[in-house]
Each structure stands twice: as C-alpha cells, then as structure tokens.
Amino acid sequence: MSRVVLKxxxxxxxxxxxxxxxxxxxxxxxxxxxxxxxxxGKTTTxxxxxxxxxxxxxxxxxxxRLVSSVEKKVFVPPEDRNVGMxxxxxxxxxxxxxxxxxxxxxKIAKVKATExxxxxxxxxxxxxxxxxxxxxxxxxxxxxxxxxxxxxxxxMEPDVMLLDEPLSNLDAKLREEMRFEIKDIQRRIGVxxxxxxxxxxxxxxxxDRILLLHEASVQxxxxxxxxxxKPGNQFVADFIGLINFLTIELTxxxxxxxxxxxxxxxxxxxxxEFGSKELTEKKQCVLAVRPENVKLVAPGEGYATGKxxxxxxxxxxxxxxxxxxxxxxxxxxPSTTPFDVDQIVGIQxxxxxxxx
Amino acid sequence: MFQKRFRADPVILGSxxxxxxxxxVFPFTLLFLNSLKVDGVFTLDNYSTVFQAxxxxxxxxxxxxxxxxxxxxxxxxxxxxxxxxxRTNLPFAKLFxxxxxxxxxxxxxxxxxxxxxxLNRRNGYINSWASSLFGLEGHLFDVNTMPGLIWVMTLYLYxxxxxxxxxxxxxxxxxxEEAARTCGSKTLKIMKDIxxxxxxxxxxxxxxxxxxxxxANFGIPALIGMQGRVYVLTTMIFSYMRSRGFTGIAxxxxxxxxxxxxxxxxxxxxxxxxxxxxxxxxxxxxxxxxTLDLRRxxxxxxxxxxxxxxxxxxxxxxxxTLTSFLDAWGAKITWDNLTLKNYRYxxxxxxxxxxxxxxxxxxxxxxxTICMILGSLIAYISVKTKIRGRKALEAVSQxxxxxxxxxxxxxxxxxxxxxxGINLYNTFWIILLAYIARYVAFAVRTxxxxxxxxxxxxxxxSRISGGSWLTSLKDIIIPLIxxxxxxxxxxxxxxxxRELTMSILLWGPKTVTIGVAVFEMQEAGYVQISAAFAxxxxxxxxxxxxxxxxxxxxxxxx
Numbered sequence: 001m002s003r004v005v006l007k008x009x010x011x012x013x014x015x016x017x018x019x020x021x022x023x024x025x026x027x028x029x030x031x032x033x034x035x036x037x038x039x040x041g042k043t044t045t046x047x048x049x050x051x052x053x054x055x056x057x058x059x060x061x062x063x064x065r066l067v068s069s070v071e072k073k074v075f076v077p078p079e080d081r082n083v084g085m086x087x088x089x090x091x092x093x094x095x096x097x098x099x100x101x102x103x104x105x106x107k108i109a110k111v112k113a114t115e116x117x118x119x120x121x122x123x124x125x126x127x128x129x130x131x132x133x134x135x136x137x138x139x140x141x142x143x144x145x146x147x148x149x150x151x152x153x154x155x156m157e158p159d160v161m162l163l164d165e166p167l168s169n170l171d172a173k174l175r176e177e178m179r180f181e182i183k184d185i186q187r188r189i190g191v192x193x194x195x196x197x198x199x200x201x202x203x204x205x206x207x208d209r210i211l212l213l214h215e216a217s218v219q220x221x222x223x224x225x226x227x228x229x230k231p232g233n234q235f236v237a238d239f240i241g242l243i244n245f246l247t248i249e250l251t252x253x254x255x256x257x258x259x260x261x262x263x264x265x266x267x268x269x270x271x272x273e274f275g276s277k278e279l280t281e282k283k284q285c286v287l288a289v290r291p292e293n294v295k296l297v298a299p300g301e302g303y304a305t306g307k308x309x310x311x312x313x314x315x316x317x318x319x320x321x322x323x324x325x326x327x328x329x330x331x332x333x334p335s336t337t338p339f340d341v342d343q344i345v346g347i348q349x350x351x352x353x354x355x356x
Numbered sequence: 357m358f359q360k361r362f363r364a365d366p367v368i369l370g371s372x373x374x375x376x377x378x379x380x381v382f383p384f385t386l387l388f389l390n391s392l393k394v395d396g397v398f399t400l401d402n403y404s405t406v407f408q409a410x411x412x413x414x415x416x417x418x419x420x421x422x423x424x425x426x427x428x429x430x431x432x433x434x435x436x437x438x439x440x441x442x443r444t445n446l447p448f449a450k451l452f453x454x455x456x457x458x459x460x461x462x463x464x465x466x467x468x469x470x471x472x473x474x475l476n477r478r479n480g481y482i483n484s485w486a487s488s489l490f491g492l493e494g495h496l497f498d499v500n501t502m503p504g505l506i507w508v509m510t511l512y513l514y515x516x517x518x519x520x521x522x523x524x525x526x527x528x529x530x531x532x533e534e535a536a537r538t539c540g541s542k543t544l545k546i547m548k549d550i551x552x553x554x555x556x557x558x559x560x561x562x563x564x565x566x567x568x569x570x571x572a573n574f575g576i577p578a579l580i581g582m583q584g585r586v587y588v589l590t591t592m593i594f595s596y597m598r599s600r601g602f603t604g605i606a607x608x609x610x611x612x613x614x615x616x617x618x619x620x621x622x623x624x625x626x627x628x629x630x631x632x633x634x635x636x637x638x639x640x641x642x643x644x645x646x647t648l649d650l651r652r653x654x655x656x657x658x659x660x661x662x663x664x665x666x667x668x669x670x671x672x673x674x675x676x677t678l679t680s681f682l683d684a685w686g687a688k689i690t691w692d693n694l695t696l697k698n699y700r701y702x703x704x705x706x707x708x709x710x711x712x713x714x715x716x717x718x719x720x721x722x723x724x725t726i727c728m729i730l731g732s733l734i735a736y737i738s739v740k741t742k743i744r745g746r747k748a749l750e751a752v753s754q755x756x757x758x759x760x761x762x763x764x765x766x767x768x769x770x771x772x773x774x775x776x777g778i779n780l781y782n783t784f785w786i787i788l789l790a791y792i793a794r795y796v797a798f799a800v801r802t803x804x805x806x807x808x809x810x811x812x813x814x815x816x817x818s819r820i821s822g823g824s825w826l827t828s829l830k831d832i833i834i835p836l837i838x839x840x841x842x843x844x845x846x847x848x849x850x851x852x853x854r855e856l857t858m859s860i861l862l863w864g865p866k867t868v869t870i871g872v873a874v875f876e877m878q879e880a881g882y883v884q885i886s887a888a889f890a891x892x893x894x895x896x897x898x899x900x901x902x903x904x905x906x907x908x909x910x911x912x913x914x
Binding site for chain 2: 078081083085087089108
C-alpha cells in the first residue's frame with residue numbers, strides 16, 4: 001500500500017492537450033476518484049499511472065519509487081509497477097477458468113502452488129466467489145465477471161489499485177450493490193484506490209477525495225462535501241448536483257458589500273460575504289444557490305420577489321420553478337409549503353456561493 | 357390467414373423454392389444416387405471399383421497430402437505475418453496488410469502458369485538463371501512435383517489464414533493483454549499465455565478453409581501436377597471426363613461424392629466446432645493495442661516481408677508479363693527476342709479469343725444478375741418472413757459454394773444431358789446454370805447482411821401508409837439495400853468472368869470461356885500466347901477490383 005504522487009503531469013497527442021499539468025498527491029489507504037465528463041483526461045491519467053500511456057511531461061511516483069519521468073528518461077513498464085487494474089469491460093480471459101484467471105499474477109511471480117491456492121481462495125471469498133473456481137467466464141454474469149477482475153487485481157497485493165469505470169457495464173441495481181462492496185473491501189484491506197468514473201453519485205458515495213477534471217485540467221480537488229458545498233468554480237457547481245445561477249451586482253456600502261439582483265423585479269439590496277475586499281466600483285457577478293437552499297417567504301420579505309410558474313409534488317418535497325424577472329430558478333421546498341402557482345413570493349437563501 | 361398477415365406475394369416466394377429445388381437439389385441428388393447405382397440397381401460397387409484402380413487411390417491420397425501440407429505451410433506463413441502487421445512496429449504495416457492479401461486476387465491458374473514459367477525443369481527462368489550463375493548441370497527445381505504443387509498452392513491460399521488471424525487479432529480486446537501486463541507478465545509471455553490461446557481457433561479455422569480450397573482447386577494441380585503425372589481428385593475427375601467422354605461419368609460421380617465429403621467435412625468442422633470456440637473478443641472501446649518494438653530485428657523482418665511480396669506477387673506478375681512479350685519461348689531474353697506479336701495474335705487474329713471474351717462477359721453478366729435476383733429473394737425469405745422451411749432454403753443455397761466446383765459441374769452434366777428430357781450438354785446454358793448454382797450463395801450472403809440491418813418497422817411503416825408488399829419492396833427495401841446489391845453483383849461478376857474449374861468440364865465447341873482458352877493454350881504449349889491472355893486477364897481483374905473498391909467506398913473487393 002502506497003501513496004501516489006503526480007508532478008506536473010501532462011499528455012498531448014500532437015497539438016491536442018488531453019492532460020494538462022496535473023499535480024496531485026494520493027495518500028496511503030486513500031480512495032480517490034477522477035471524476036469528469038468524457039474526454040476530460042481522466043482515463044488517460046489513469047493509464048499513465050498504470051504505464052500504458054507515456055506522459056509528454058512530468059513525473060509519477062508510486063510509493064517512493066519514480067516510475068515515470070520524461071525529464072529523467074525513466075519509464076517503468078506496466079508489468080514492473082505492481083499496480084492492480086480493473087478494466088471497464090472486465091478483461092477476464094475467456095480461455096481460463098476463475099481460478100486460473102485469479103492465480104495468473106501469482107503464477108507470473110512464481111509463487112508456490114500451496115501458497116497460491118491459499119491466497120486465491122482467500123481473495124475469492126473476499127469478493128464472494130467461493131465455490132466458483134472452476135467456472136469459465138461465459139458461465140458467469142457480468143457482476144461475477146467484474147468480481148473476478150477485482151480478485152485478480154487484489155490477489156497480487158498491489159501498491160495501488162486502478163479502477164477504470166468498473167461499474168459502468170452493470171445494471172443500476174447491481175451497480176449500487178458493488179459500490180458498497182468495493183468500498184467495504186477497501187476498508188478491510190486498506191489498499192490505495194484510484195477510481196475513474198463519469199458518474200458523480202458513484203464518486204460521491206465511495207471517495208475520500210474527488211479530483212474533478214474538465215477539458216484536460218483540474219477543476220477542483222476536495223472531499224465530496226467540499227465539492228458540493230464549496231464548489232471552486234461554476235463548472236464544479238454545475239457538474240455536481242443541481243444548482244441555480246443568478247446574475248447579481250455588487251457595490252461597497254457602509255464598510256461591507258451589498259448585492260442586488262440585476263434581472264429580478266423589486267430586488268432589495270442585501271449584505272453578502274465577498275472576501276474582505278473593498279470595491280471601488282460596481283461589479284457584476286454570478287450567485288450560485290442549490291434548490292434546497294432557497295427559502296420561500298411572504299412577498300415583501302427576503303431578497304427579491306418572484307412569481308411561481310410551476311409546482312410539482314414529489315412526495316418528500318415540492319419542486320417549484322420561480323420566475324425572477326428574466327431568470328427562472330428551481331426551488332426544492334418542504335412539502336408543507338403553502339404557496340401555489342401564480343402566487344408572488346419572497347426569496348431568501350440559506351447558503352450560496354458567489355463566482356466572479 | 358398467412359396472406360392477410362404478410363401479404364407477401366406467394367407466387368414469387370413459392371417459385372423461389374421451386375427454382376432452388378430444380379437448380380440445386382435435383383442435380384445433387386442425382387449425383388449422389390448415380391454414384392450408388394449400377395445398371396439401375398443400388399449398390400456400393402462403384403466405390404469398390406474406384407478403389408480397385410491404383411491411380412484413384414493415389415489421387416485421393418495426393419489430395420489429402422496436398423491439403424495437409426498446404427494448410428500447415430499456410431499457418432506457418434500466414435499467422436506470423438498477421439501478428440507482424442497487427443502487433444509490432446513493422447514499418448508500412450498497413451500497406452503490407454493489403455499486399456499480403458493480393459495473391460488471393462490472382463486467379464490460381466494464372467499463378468500456376470507463372471510458376472511453371474519460373475520453375476519448370478527445362479527452361480524455367482529461375483532454373484536457367486541458376487544454372488548459368490553456378491554452372492549447374494540439369495535443373496535446380498522441378499515444379500511439376502508434389503513439393504512444387506504445395507509451394508504454389510501455399511502462395512495462393514495462405515491469405516485465408518492471414519485474413520482470419522489478422523481479423524481475430526484486430527477484434528481482440530486490447531485490455532485482455534493489458535490486464536496480463538498489470539499482472540506482471542512480459543510481452544512474449546503474454547503472447548504465449550493470452551494471445552495465442554485466444555487466436556488458436558481462428559488459426560485452425562483459416563487452415564481448414566485452406567484445406568477445403570486446396571482439395572477443391574483444379575487450376576493449379578491441372579497446370580502443374582498433370583505434367584508431372586501427379587494427379588489429385590479434381591484432375592482425376594477431369595481426366596476421366598476428357599478421355600472417356602460421357603462414359604467416364606460413373607467413375608467421375610463416385611470420385612465427386614468422395615471429394616465433396618472431404619471438403620464439406622472440413623467446412624462442417626469449422627462451422628460447428630471452431631466457430632463456437634472463437635471467443636467473442638470484441639470490445640466496446642476501440643483502442644490500439646500496445647505494439648512490440650522489433651528493435652534490431654526491424655530491418656531483417658522488413659526485408660523478409662518485402663521478400664514475401666516479391667515472391668508471391670511481383671515475381672509471378674513479372675514472369676507472365678515478360679513471357680507475353682517473348683518471340684521464342686526458351687531462347688535468351690534479348691531485345692531482339694521481344695515482340696508484340698502475341699498480343700496482335702490474340703486480339704486481332706485469333707477467332708477463339710473473341711468467342712472467349714464474348715462468352716465469358718455474357719455469362720458473367722447474366723450469372724451475376726440472375727444470382728442477385730434469386731439471392732435477394734432467398735435472403736428476403738430467410739431474414740424477413742416466417743415461412744416454414746426458410747432456413748433450409750438458405751442452407752441449400754449455400755451448398756454449391758461449399759462443395760468443389762468440379763462436383764457442381766459433374767452434377768449439372770448428370771441432370772441436364774437429356775436423360776431427364778432436357779439436353780443442355782455442350783451449350784451456353786449448362787455453364788450458366790452451373791455458375792448460378794455455385795455463386796447464388798454470394799448473393800444470399802451479401803443481401804441478407806444488408807437486410808438484417810433494416811429494422812422491420814421501416815417496412816411496416818410503409819404497409820401502414822397503404823403500400824402493398826411489392827410496393828414496399830420496391831420503394832423501401834430495395835433502395836436501402838442497393839449498395840449491398842451492387843457490391844454483390846460485382847463479387848459474382850469478377851470470379852465468374854475468369855472461372856475455370858466448372859467451365860473446363862462443361863464447355864463445348866461454341867462455348868469457350870476466357871479461363872478455358874488460357875488453360876487450353878498453356879496445355880497445348882503456346883506458352884507466350886497463354887501468357888499474353890493471362891496478362892490481359894490480370895489487367896481486367898486489377899481494374900475490376902479497383903472499380904469495385906471505388907464503387908463500394910472500400911467495403912468490397914480486395
């Protein structure tokens with residue numbers, strides 16, 4: 001089990017940058033996800049750590065060992081890196097049974113037969129495949145094949161496990177089940193895991209930290225809570241969960257900063273936290289607020305007034321669309337909220353973030 | 357009920373069944389029955405008579421020997437080449453991939469002519485060159501032997517192994533190999549543990565195709581083997597028909613049934629057993645597999661690859677072209693000995709040429725057109741309807757292509773020589789029927805592949821809009837599969853234009869074809885004239901293939 005360090009890691013194909021200058025330290029025993037839309041560079045970064053892609057610049061350390069450095073001309077091939085990898089399409093060998101698949105890394109490492117058997121059986125019971133040693137891949141379900149792939153990566157006791165969208169080929173129910181199982185296995189054996197996914201719910205549920213990537217660059221690194229509650233930029237805010245963006249205008253006023261909605265009617269200026277900066281002139285910004293953080297109050301109260309355009313009853317909540325001048329925001333309110341369509345209401349925020 | 361639900365024209369569809377019965381089932385049944393009959397009584401006597409003659413026994417043994425060794429050498433040549441172009445950093449790998457398939461495009465009998473010019477023991481180019489260089493007495497090589505046959509056969513049939521193995525390696529999910537690398541395995545070990553076991557069924561499948569094609573081939577053993585008195589089943593059947601005329605047909609039938617059993621057996625093993633073992637290796641993502649760096653072996657291997665192209669394509673092509681310009685065959689190659697008279701002779705003076713071109717073009721155009729119409733109907737019945745017996749219909753339509761052309765020709769002679777009321781022997785029509793029977797399989801395959809792409813709702817939408825079955829076929833289905841139809845037409849036109857195996861058994865005084873003309877000239881010793889003819893044929897094949905490639909945007913042709 002080891003930490004993994006990426007230093008100024010970049011990868012380009014010709015003119016196109018697929019990974020742009022990533023600096024990252026993954027802690028020992030950590031579960032870290034690379035999250036982002038397709039084409040953001042997450043899989044390429046993972047394949048560079050595995051050794052399948054050669055970086056264009058930068059360095060990779062696994063443990064204390066330098067495994068890849070363009071500057072120092074170091075490149076350790078994948079077979080010598082001691083990383084376990086689980087592929088999206090399982091990559092379970094169809095001509096070998098479960099036992100042979102899982103035992104393969106040990107066979108390469110010339111582990112003795114008795115020890116091999118012990119280790120394989122132990123890891124098979126860990127992934128709940130005991131009793132299936134002699135089955136062939138075509139006799140297994142997709143979920144079981146994925147467990148074989150997982151066992152094959154675990155059995156070699158790797159320094160770090162790399163998982164490339166391992167659940168995306170499974171159906172929704174199985175996916176959720178496997179999430180918890182992978183997380184559980186990681187807790188029990190304490191292996192460092194780097195997990196690639198485009199599914200934010202998956203990343204939120206499993207990760208200690210998430211590295212959010214977009215257009216080859218790091219957008220934010222943080223815990224799931226940090227990414228949700230304190231998004232570093234508009235892309236992060238928009239990618240994780242639901243959010244409303246509203247245009248506001250900031251002015252300095254009485255030793256603080258006050259904000260006003262530009263598009264909404266009857267917007268009352270309200271105090272806002274905006275660093276400690278003094279503003280010399282008016283400034284236009286974007287206020288980001290999650291639907292559950294908007295409070296509906298009586299008209300006249302709150303920061304602005306809006307008109308209810310739509311109301312949908314969803315059981316636990318009411319889902320509102322409220323027109324604030326030319327902008328429409330989405331509000332999730334308790335199902336006891338009394339307001340109805342066409343009513344005028346006041347708007348207040350429990351929590352929000354301002355982006356310049 | 358049926359009519360209301362499908363409204364497919366029962367007359368058109370029904371007659372398809374009848375045509376296939378007359379065209380294929382009837383002649384093949386006759387062939388089978390005829391081999392079991394002596395003077396109208398069922399008996400196995402024919403088979404025991406066959407084996408009383410030592411030469412028949414030798415022919416069978418030679419066929420098996422030739423098939424076995426050709427398959428073996430095709431694996432040894434084809435599989436490594438496939439690995440080189442898909443898994444290493446061999447320079448120009450893409451170009452080589454096309455070049456290694458080229459021999460497949462050359463008609464085998466043209467290849468045989470080239471190699472008998474290069475390696476015949478009296479005055480083969482290589483033999484003469486070797487003896488003048490080393491001052492050898494006599495000859496270095498003799499192509500008219502079993503090893504010579506194996507050599508030429510391998511050069512023209514190894515592409516089967518190359519194509520199937522290249523396909524398997526390209527389709528194989530690269531993560532299967534990457535997974536082994538993360539387990540700590542080195543490249544060569546991965547080849548042994550993962551790659552080779554996964555492509556082994558494809559290698560065996562390609563080799564079985566080579567085996568079946570070798571057994572079925574007529575041109576190469578006829579032009580190379582018969583001169584050295586090396587007979588195989590196809591040439592033995594031919595010599596019975598040629599020397600004894602119609603009376604040889606009993607013997608020919610028995611040998612045909614035997615020939616058919618061997619090649620159908622090989623294809624059945626492939627379809628029933630190996631196809632199942634060919635693991636689904638296809639991945640969703642298309643990633644390039646990591647390639648092996650050949651390092652210091654790069655240049656030697658590149659030279660080897662160039663040698664393969666030189667020997668299989670350039671040398672034979674050069675030999676045929678050179679011979680076609682020679683004034684006197686066997687004399688020294690000097691400027692004085694070069695002439696255009698061979699071309700002048702075949703193009704303007706020799707009446708047979710005109711007949712051959714006229715017949716072959718007429719036959720190829722008619723066969724391709726009729727095959728496409730008939731084949732589309734069969735494919736439609738098989739893919740788009742629920743008519744009982746549709747799968748049997750499709751299977752029967754594939755049969756004549758699975759069996760050797762020699763066998764098809766013998767069945768046609770049995771069926772259409774007047775014994776059952778219609779005598780087409782020695783006419784244009786019997787050749788046409790044979791071509792249609794043999795090549796309708798191509799039409800069915802290309803058309804059903806296109807038809808399977810068409811969702812039933814497209815036709816249903818047309819029916820809902822008020823179109824009849826025939827209107828829907830005309831307005832919806834046919835326009836959608838037109839590219840497949842055109843490609844299929846040319847895939848039949850090209851091989852029928854140069855067909856030899858069946859034509860040689862079926863031609864008459866007025867129905868000489870291109871293949872027959874080249875063959876007969878070569879046999880009669882007019883070497884330069886047959887070379888000129890073969891050169892023209894190669895030109896037609898090349899232009900035709902380029903045209904098909906252009907027409908189908910690279911999807912068909914070689």
